[in-house]
Amino acid sequence: MxxxxxxxxxxxxxxxxxxxxxxxxxxxxxxxxxxxxxxxxxxxxxxxxxxxxxxxxxxxxxxxxxxxxxxxxxxxxxxxxxxxxxxxxxxxxxxxxxxxxxxxxxxxxxxxxxxxxxxxxxxxxxxxxxxxxxxxxxxxxxxxxxxxxxxxxxxxxxxxxxxxxxxxxxxxxxxxxxxxxxxxxxxxxxxxxxxxxxxxxxxxxxxxxxxxxxxFSADAVKLTVHGVSAHPGYAKGKLINALKLGGKILAALPNDSWSPETTEGREGFVHPTSFDGIQEKATLGFIIRDHETSKLAEYEARLKEIAKSVIDQYPGASFEFEVSEQYRxxxxxxxxxxxxxxxxxxxxxxxxxxxxxxxxxxxxxxxxxxxxxxxxxxxxxxxxxxxxxxxxxxxxxxxxxxxxxxxxxxxxxxxx
The missing domain is CATH 3.40.630.10 (Zn peptidases)
Structure with missing residues (x-):
């Protein structure tokens, strides 16, 4: 048949x-x-x-x-x-x-x-x-x-x-x-x-x-922000809120490019997928995508620099930046x-x-x-x-x- x-x-x-x-x-x-x-x-x-x-x-x-x-x-x-x-x-x-x-x-x-x-x-x-x-x-x-x-x-x-x-x-x-x-x-x-x-x-x-x-080639990034905790009633000059720092990092990302909602075809992007934590510690998840594998490292370096530029403004705060491969x-x-x-x-x-x-x-x-x-x-x-x-x-x-x-x-x- x-x-x-x-x-x-x-x-x-x-x-x-x-x-x-x-x-x-x-x-x-x-x-x-x-x-x-x-x-x-x-x-x-x-x-x-x-x-x-x-x-x-x-x-x-x-x-x-x-x-x-x-x-x-x-x-x-x-x-x-x-x-x-x-x-x-x-x-x-x-x-x-x-x-x-x-x-x-x-x-x-x-x-x-x-x-x-x-x-x-x-x-x-x-x-x-x-x-x-x-x-x-x-x-x-x-x-x-x-x-x-x-x-x-x-x-x-x-x-x-x-x-x-x-x-x-x-x-x-x-x-x-x-x-x-x-x-x-x-x-x-x-x-x-x-x-x-x-x-x-x-x-x-x-x-x-x-x-x-x-x-796409794809990586994932886990960005962990460490703030400084303090009682909110006595926090002046002491508290560094990790949640706010995470928000500042997200706000520093481009609004007109480099994202799923602004790209098409062969254009790659950096996409925040999760954000959770407490005032002392916040974790942001990102997926990194491009059809050229070599560009992933470029994107990750740029994202890391954005995070660093935010964190450096707050002495006592710090961050960790972890990259994991997903597929190629x-x-x-x-x-x-x-x-x-x-x-x-x-x-x-x-x-x-x-x-x-x-x-x-x-x-x-x-x-x-x-x-x-x-x-x-x-x-x-x-x-x-x-x-x-x-x-x-x-x-x-x-x-x-x-x-x-x-x-x-x-x-x-x-x-x-």
Whole structure:
């Protein structure tokens, strides 16, 4: 059966998966950050087993593995398809009520559980391309969770297609579902030897045809301000309030540049993400982003100098500046193996999908996987308006993602 004629089940799968709460917790020190992520993992393992994937399993960390065994005599690299099971903590993912909107007509979609939540083409221009498609949304009180359960659904649908059509020639295909991508720890405990794949693709992208092989490079900064505590009734000339110093540091950042709200394209930024403490000690969290890794050190030096210029005005105050690496631009690896991206572009064309190469103003598991020995660009699933109550996905986009995967594994088999 040609994959374009396959009776897709991505919509049913997605609507089932999103009802399982898998919200990640950035403040947790456990792994995965929430045990509930394993609830979906258990479901996926059983579904893979039911489909005939005999080695499907979930390890102690919550990673789900499985192998669709190759059926070719050619010596073909092992390809991994990966998606993450967790959802972002920005909006609740508990009690998600998915709604299927058949044959979208372009009019505003008012979500039934909160009439203030209205999805329009003005706010979401990509919807203009989706008129006539079937859309899935949440009900207005939660996010949908298509990020990245749409990717999970696409991979599962792809597995069912391959297992039911042994005439499609392909090499070994490894399936990987990860926890905690949304809190930046998605591959912290991944056993690459166990994964045992040569090249990979994450299914975690947006508009149909998007292929992302260039991401931000990213660091995190923890800036700790130490003030001087004193009883407020007798504080004159003694108290140096760390909270106020932290506020002064934030106020000293540029207002018209160097921030997410003032940059686009390849422009990087420094973004404060947290601020807490007491008068004696305050902690500020920042994320540092740019597509050129070398610029991260420049940004960090500038941020450190801003902090120093504030703190130096208050003798007795001090600060600590800690930098931690998060991920690096996958392009640094993928430029050495351009065929990994080129094969996807060819596969999209065979699936009647117009390729849309784009850069990521962010990162995916693929960013880190690429530097762990698995060159791994990111493919579209149709997930849009992510991390919000307006999140939606086109069923037809998900189907095209599955069809692209089907064409892709055959291209790999032919190129050996």
């Amino acid at each position: 040609a994959i374009k004629d396959y009776n897709h089940k991505v919509a049913e799968r997605l609507m089932r998966y999103v009802q399982i709460d898998t919200t990640a917790d950035p403040n947790s020190t456990s792994f995965p950050s929430t045990e509930i992520q394993k609830d979906l993992g258990k479901v996926l393992v059983q579904e893979l087993l039911d489909l005939g994937v005999e080695d499907a399993e979930m390890d102690e960390w919550g990673y789900v593995f499985g192998t669709v065994k190759g059926n070719t005599s050619n010596d073909v690299p092992t390809i991994c398809f990966c998606a993450h099971m967790d959802t972002a903590p920005d909006v609740t993912g508990k009690n998600v009520k998915p709604i299927l909107h058949k044959n979208y007509d372009g009019n505003p979609i008012t979500l039934p559980d909160d009439n203030n939540q209205v999805i329009t083409t003005d706010k979401h221009p990509y919807l203009k391309e989706k008129i006539g498609d079937d859309l899935i949304t949440a009900s207005g009180l939660t996010l949908l969770g298509a990020d990245d359960k749409a990717g999970v659904a696409c991979i599962m649908d792809f597995v069912e297609y391959l297992m039911g059509n042994p005439g499609i020639k392909h090499g070994d295909i490894r399936i990987l579902f990860t926890p905690d991508e949304e809190v930046g720890r998605g591959v912290d405990h991944l056993d690459m030897e166990k994964l045992n794949a040569d090249y990979g693709y994450t299914l975690d992208g947006g508009v149909q045809g998007s292929i992302e092989d260039e991401s 631009n996958m392009k640094e690896i993928l430029k050495e193996v351009p065929f990994v991206t080129e094969y996807v572009i060819d596969a999209m064309k065979k699936a009647d999908v117009t390729p849309r190469p784009v850069i990521i103003r962010g990162g995916t598991d693929g960013s880190r996987l690429s530097f762990m020995g698995l060159p791994c660009p990111n493919l579209f699933t149709g997930e849009m308006a992510i991390h919000s109550k307006h999140e939606y996905v086109s069923v037809q986009d998900m189907q095209k993602a599955v069809q692209t995967m089907g064409e892709l594994v055959q291209i790999w088999e032919q190129h050996k």
